[in-house]
Amino acid sequence: MRAAISKAVGAWLALVAMAALAAPSAVAAEPASLTEIEKQVMCPVCGTLLQLAESPQAQREKAFIQRLIAAGRTEAQIEDALVAEYGTEVLALPQDSGFSLSAYVVPIVAFLVAAVALAFGVLRWRRAGNSGRAGPASAGPKGDDAERLDADLARYDL
Amino acid sequence: MSVRSSIAVLGVLALVGLLVYGLVIKGGSRVAVGDPAPSTSLPRLEGGGEESLARYEGRWVLVNFWASWCEPCKQEAPALEEFQRQHGGAKFTVLGVDTRDLTDDGREFVREYGLSYPQLRDGDGGAAHDYGTTGVPENFLVDPAGKVRWLLAGPVDEQYLEEQVEPFLPQEKS
Numbered sequence: 312m313r314a315a316i317s318k319a320v321g322a323w324l325a326l327v328a329m330a331a332l333a334a335p336s337a338v339a340a341e342p343a344s345l346t347e348i349e350k351q352v353m354c355p356v357c358g359t360l361l362q363l364a365e366s367p368q369a370q371r372e373k374a375f376i377q378r379l380i381a382a383g384r385t386e387a388q389i390e391d392a393l394v395a396e397y398g399t400e401v402l403a404l405p406q407d408s409g410f411s412l413s414a415y416v417v418p419i420v421a422f423l424v425a426a427v428a429l430a431f432g433v434l435r436w437r438r439a440g441n442s443g444r445a446g447p448a449s450a451g452p453k454g455d456d457a458e459r460l461d462a463d464l465a466r467y468d469l
Numbered sequence: 470m471s472v473r474s475s476i477a478v479l480g481v482l483a484l485v486g487l488l489v490y491g492l493v494i495k496g497g498s499r500v501a502v503g504d505p506a507p508s509t510s511l512p513r514l515e516g517g518g519e520e521s522l523a524r525y526e527g528r529w530v531l532v533n534f535w536a537s538w539c540e541p542c543k544q545e546a547p548a549l550e551e552f553q554r555q556h557g558g559a560k561f562t563v564l565g566v567d568t569r570d571l572t573d574d575g576r577e578f579v580r581e582y583g584l585s586y587p588q589l590r591d592g593d594g595g596a597a598h599d600y601g602t603t604g605v606p607e608n609f610l611v612d613p614a615g616k617v618r619w620l621l622a623g624p625v626d627e628q629y630l631e632e633q634v635e636p637f638l639p640q641e642k643s
Contacts, residue, residue, distance in 0.1 A: 355569050355594060367538040368569065375571055396571055398593025417484070424480060 343386040348376055351404070352390065355397045372397075499601030502618060506532065506611040507599035514567050514575050514588035522564070522611065529561040529638055532609040534597050536570040537578035539605045545624035546582040552630045553586045560613075560639045562586055568597040568605060610634055 346362075354364035354372060361369055372393070379389045393401045405414040452460055500506065508522040522530065533549055535542040553563045563586040567575035572590060579588055591597055600609060603622060610619040618637055625634075 367540075368536065371538050371571055371574055396592050397569065398595070400593060421484070428477075 343380050343384060343389055345373065345376055345380060348386060348389055349373070351386075352393055352401050353403050355401055360403055499603075500599075500609065500617055500620070502620060504617050506530075506609060506615055506617050507596065508615065509591075509596040509599050511566065511589040511591055511596055514565075514572070514579065514590045520587075520589065522615065525562065525564065525611075526615060527613045528559065529613060530611045531561075531563045531634060532566060532600075532611060533563055534566045534568050534591075534600070534602050534605050534607045535578075536568055536605045537574040538570065541624040542578075542606045543582070545606055545626065546578075546584060548625060548627045548630060550582065550584050550586070551627060552634070556635070556638055557586060564589065566591050566596055568592075568602075569594045610637060612637070 349362035350360065352361050352372075353359065354361045354366060354369040356368040357364040357366050361372060375396070376389055376393070379392055384392070390402065405412075451457065506522055510519050510521040512519050522532070531549075531552075533545075535546070549563050549565075557563065565579075565584060565586060565588040567578070567588060568591040570590075570592070572592070575588070575590065578584075589596075597605075597607075600607070606624050608621045608625055609617050612618045619633060621629075621633070
């Protein structure tokens with residue numbers, strides 16, 4: 312009985328492993344679609360996503376993509392072909408190299424700096440609060456100042 | 470100012486500097502009459518290889534930015550070809566720059582209009598950016614020393630070329 316169960320579990324695990332291995336190739340084999348590519352590339356003349364552009368240049372770019380789809384090219388191949396024609400600015404997402412890298416790095420650095428500054432601020436605030444509670448209550452003015460304060464308060468004594 | 474404040478101010482300045490740098494490299498300033506013409510090296514539209522304006526030093530060059538999808542470019546193409554036939558030679562040439570266009574569409578355009586003057590390809594619009602163009606077509610007349618002597622943001626026709634460009638050129642056809 313135990314042998315039968317472990318055999319079944321083994322077979323099930325093998326099936327899961329095979330499915331996991333087959334999944335990426337199934338995705339890669341998926342045909343490219345104009346609708347999907349339009350969301351990822353720009354109309355270089357209009358400066359907007361190709362999806363939103365209707366200019367004559369955008370129409371030519373869409374026709375070019377459709378020709379490549381008809382020729383059986385994958386999404387990545389079509390993007391490469393567009394970069395070869397129009398340069399890297401045709402890609403909607405910034406490149407992860409050169410100056411464009413700052414588009415990814417700056418927000419992360421800014422977030423980290425803000426988080427560290429906030430943490431320091433909270434620590435200082437808590438420390439100030441604690442020392443305020445634990446410290447002596449007579450942190451008021453002394454000498455002449457104390458006398459002047461008493462006189463002032465006396466004037467408002469009802 | 471405390472060290473911490475200085476670091477915060479430097480951080481903000483660095484971010485502002487980064488933004489300004491990004492804006493500056495995005496926007497180009499327009500080339501003006503008297504300025505040296507940018508001499509970006511570009512691939513030839515046909516035949517392979519690269520060349521730049523420097524190759525034409527010593528000649529007058531009418532640099533014409535165009536694209537196959539541009540209607541006014543279609544209208545001016547025959548006038549430019551005619552002007553090249555009349556004046557093209559050792560002392561003058563029209564130089565076409567196909568910008569932000571598909572290579573095959575550009576080549577088809579050249580065939581359709583029978584353009585005989587040299588053509589370069591500016592797929593990413595880098596050269597157009599260097600000249601500070603805002604669209605197509607745009608025309609820049611560059612003298613033999615490489616300086617811009619006349620420009621027009623828009624299409625030319627035969628009459629315009631005769632009146633505005635021809636007076637600059639050497640009298641005899643070479």
